[in-house]
Amino acid sequence: MQRHTSSPNENFTIQSFFDALRNQGILIGALCNRCGWKMLPPRPACTKCFSTELQRLQLPKSGKVISFSEVHVSSDAFSRYVPYIVAIADFDGIRIPGMIKNANVKKVRVGALVEVRTKALSKISGADGLSQDGPEYWFELAGE
Numbered sequence: 231m232q233r234h235t236s237s238p239n240e241n242f243t244i245q246s247f248f249d250a251l252r253n254q255g256i257l258i259g260a261l262c263n264r265c266g267w268k269m270l271p272p273r274p275a276c277t278k279c280f281s282t283e284l285q286r287l288q289l290p291k292s293g294k295v296i297s298f299s300e301v302h303v304s305s306d307a308f309s310r311y312v313p314y315i316v317a318i319a320d321f322d323g324i325r326i327p328g329m330i331k332n333a334n335v336k337k338v339r340v341g342a343l344v345e346v347r348t349k350a351l352s353k354i355s356g357a358d359g360l361s362q363d364g365p366e367y368w369f370e371l372a373g374e
């Protein structure tokens with residue numbers, strides 16, 4: 231017999247993250263109401279205290295670069311982008327990696343503000359016959 235259960239936090243999933251990225255162009259995470267831990271992408275339970283008392287957290291529009299590097303030699307998957315800039319940016323306590331596009335590396339600084347840009351790629355059909363969405367995000371220098 232199959233049991234059907236539902237969780238109050240069933241929308242705190244990786245699917246909800248990709249849905250918000252594709253449909254609204256935003257990055258969402260979760261904030262733990264018990265201990266204040268922030269998670270991105272959202273998870274059904276806090277990764278620090280295991281509480282399921284969570285609320286949706288939307289990242290602020292801009293974050294601060296805390297580290298960056300220009301890549302000249304990459305794996306095959308990214309070779310078409312060479313040279314490209316990768317960074318870690320802090321969005322109000324959540325640090326995420328990303329590529330900084332449309333920027334001259336000489337203008338990138340630790341502490342510079344970046345904004346998240348998103349694009350919903352068209353459906354990609356895999357060899358297994360399944361198709362998947364390919365939403366993508368990257369950073370651009372704020373005000374550029």
Ligand SMILES: [Zn+2]
Pocket residue numbers: 262263264265266267276277278279280281
């Ligand atoms: Zn917690």
